[in-house]
Amino acid sequence: MTGTLVDWIWLAPALALLGFVLNGTLAFVRPNAKTLVSVIGAGMLLAAFAVAVVVFRAFMGLHPEEPIVFRYWQWIPVDTLQVDFAFQVDQLSLVMLMVVTGVGSLIHVFSIGYMKEDPGYARYFAYLNLFVFFMLVLVLGASFPVMFVGWEGVGLCSYLLIGFWYSEAANATAGRKAFIMNRIGDFGFMVAMFMIFWATGSLDFTTVFTHAPNVLTPGGGTITAITLLLFLGCTGKSAQIPLYTWLPDAMAGPTPVSALIHAATMVTAGVYLVARCNLLFALAPVSSAVVAGVGALTALFAATIALKQWDIKRVLAYSTVSQLGYMFLAVGTGAMAGGIFHLATHAFFKALLFLGSGSVIFAMHRAYHHTHAHDDAQDMRNMGGLRRYMPWTAVLMWIATLAIAGIPPLAGFFSKDEILTAAHARGHIAWVWLIFWAFGLIAALLTAFYMTRLMLYTFHGPNRTGEEAREHLHEAPWIMTGPLVALGLLTVLGGLLNVPALYHGGEWLHHWLEPVTQPGAALLPEYHLSTGSEWLLVGIAVATAAIGIVGAWRLLEPERLVPARNAPEERGFARVLRNKWYIDEIYDALIVRPLTWFSREVLWKRLDQQAIDGAAVNGAARGARALGWANRWLQTGQVGTYVAIFVIGVLLILWRALG
């Protein structure tokens, strides 16, 4: 307890939980009370955001070097394992708190318009509130187990919301896929927790980070295993190679869910975890290099797939995977502030892109609904020229596109540039980082290209929606465009959070996070680039983005696209990209099918049917029968024989007792 307004931190998750309870109840008793549900759902989030702002201001007044820990109750007291349910307020968790509640509020407001016609309206808002509650537990938790509660909780909500329209089998399957892929990652997280407890004797962040440098050899096997297992958890939650395949399928959920959970907040939990454990990763250079390498590779790989997707949400999904790769490149490099900076700016512009695509899909869907057409409302081949019908969405999405491509002075430029510069700077120590930097640079080129492609096919060129449906294309209502405008402002101004010293900026976020990132940063080698080479890197990055945008603008011809119904199959390499490098098929052939084969042929037919049912169950019965058959000569029916045996028995007992 600090005696300041920071003490009210518990109110933020509590409000979200209250929203869940109220809306969950309404979903059963008054599913059609949509006004009430909206007021509760969005209102609780706005209130939580207000709490976050108040706490943030109070915390700025204190600006302590140590995290403020609030212990609420004893949770797991077992001998030396003592886990309290405790929240931790520090610079990092507050940044996350602001992003989650701020972007979350805007998306809740947007949802009011987007989900208006849906029969599951109350259920939707209940899940969304529950998600925010768990996300806040995740970022506020003061120990690994409390964080894990949030970590699992957001996974549950993600599953519930991906399969929100569960009456279609594909959606339910996508939800299960997400859940199972995450479970593989969670296995890593849990084993890492066990090892942390075994090595340091505690699970509290503060204690673990105090003890770790004393009990763990830097670069040793234990710390490397712990960090790699933690990172396995991150690859699941944050959709990195090899566990990223669930995220594109997660687009089966409502679009605001994709914006909130699968772009802005939940998927960044892995980045937050690495940043939170920056000390552990600094102690394990090999793991850090793995994190950065996997991040760089994912950034490039996902970007190539995004080049050839037709579903507007799938392009954005692969873009998210790619951008998350950048964040891991940053935190793997040791540029924790850079990673968190990109996390925040990405939350702004990717939420804007997703909500913008939601507004497009909303318009397309409505148009097709009016004309009773059954075309795909998410396929870009059915769009085109939409800027004439929805100018606000078009302009705002262009801002976000330029931001994600890295055009100055928008938010994405500063954060992406900081990451690439950090990777390049580390290249002076080991050459492998230069490869990561090159991956990041090529990914930036592709990002600019596929995002321009998306904009070009959606908003420019002739319209392909169909003569009749075209009449019904309109801009979304203000309750949806309002949040878009707010996110547009954040996208433009977000870069101010951390303007680098190169432009005489204050690097506010960098200094703000220093109390959290300092322990890890102190262990890393110092490296500095000259001002000249920094300017050169900036020039390269901007030129790359410009080439990507102009290249896409010149090469692609939206005039030649035909609606999805009549479109020909791609050929050659384009087809490989269209089919996502056949990764799902490869996983199916390498893992799923051998596993089902092994389960069916060995576990079921051999082990279960033959060994357990055959040998153990029926074998026991057969054994008993054989024993009875062998001994049935004892049953003569002659009382005399029984008595004889009885007497022999008595004599034997007497002999044993007396002898």
Place this chain on the structure above:
Amino acid sequence: MLLSPALAISAVLFTLGVAGVLFRRNAIVIFMCVELMLNAVNLTFVALAQNIGVGGQVFVFFVMAVAAAEAAVGLAIILAVYRHKQSVSLQNMNLLRDG
């Protein structure tokens, strides 16, 4: 009454009873041998009651009472068997035998 001879007689009577149950075929004779064993035990009770206490003597009455009831039930069974099988030989009473 001396203790050792009494116990010896009791043992002899009991063994005779056991032997009778084991080797005779006639249900009535076997029945009488069972009574013989019971009375051998009674004799032991009475003999030991001299040294240990009156409890043994009291117990003998219980045994006699139970033996009387048992005799009634046992003889009734034997009569029933005889009506059914026209024989009281135990060799013919083997319905419980497997197969």
